[in-house]
Amino acid sequence: MPQVNTIAAERRRGRRVLLRIRANVHVMLKGREEMLEVTTLSVNPAGAMLVCPKNLTPQTEFVLEHAATKQTIPCLVVSAAKQVPDGFHVPISFDAPAPNFWKIDFPPEDWKPHDDM
Numbered sequence: 001m002p003q004v005n006t007i008a009a010e011r012r013r014g015r016r017v018l019l020r021i022r023a024n025v026h027v028m029l030k031g032r033e034e035m036l037e038v039t040t041l042s043v044n045p046a047g048a049m050l051v052c053p054k055n056l057t058p059q060t061e062f063v064l065e066h067a068a069t070k071q072t073i074p075c076l077v078v079s080a081a082k083q084v085p086d087g088f089h090v091p092i093s094f095d096a097p098a099p100n101f102w103k104i105d106f107p108p109e110d111w112k113p114h115d116d117m
Contacts, residue, residue, distance in 0.1 A: 015106040016044045025052065026072075027062035041089060045099035045106055047075065050090045055081050064092070066101065073101055 021043065025036040034054075041049040048064075056062070060077040074095040081088040099106060 015109060016042050017104065017106060018042050019102070019104065021102060022067035023050070024065040024067060025050070025056070025062050026065060027056065027060065029054070038090075040102075043102045043104070046097045047078070047091070047093035048102075050092055051084075051087050052081070052090045053087045055083070055088045056090050057081075064094075066103075069103065071101060073098055 019040060019042065021040045023038050023040065025034075025038055027034055027036065036053055038050045038052045041051050043049075056077045058077050058079050062075055062077075063072050064075045065072045075092045076095065078091050078093050081090040094101070
């Protein structure tokens with residue numbers, strides 16, 4: 001299990017972009033299928049940080065639906081959510097990297113901000 005968190009942490013250090021995108025989480029909770037409306041806080045080619053109305057526990061599997069494109073992708077909650085005033089910040093990873101899921105161009109992996117800013 002720690003390996004998953006290490007991999008997720010490595011990915012987060014990469015090409016994370018602060019971006020709000022509406023999405024839907026399709027998940028089984030207490031034996032019932034639920035659909036939760038979420039937004040992203042940040043995205044990357046391998047997952048995102050979601051702002052979710054409910055706490056999703058680590059290792060929860062679900063399907064994420066991009067609200068604009070209706071494209072879906074299987075996901076996993078990679079670590080404990082943090083409760084915040086607007087819900088829970090839930091870190092997720094895709095089952096496999098999907099850089100085109102968010103429909104944005106990510107900065108190159110070697111990109112660094114200029115020091116003069």
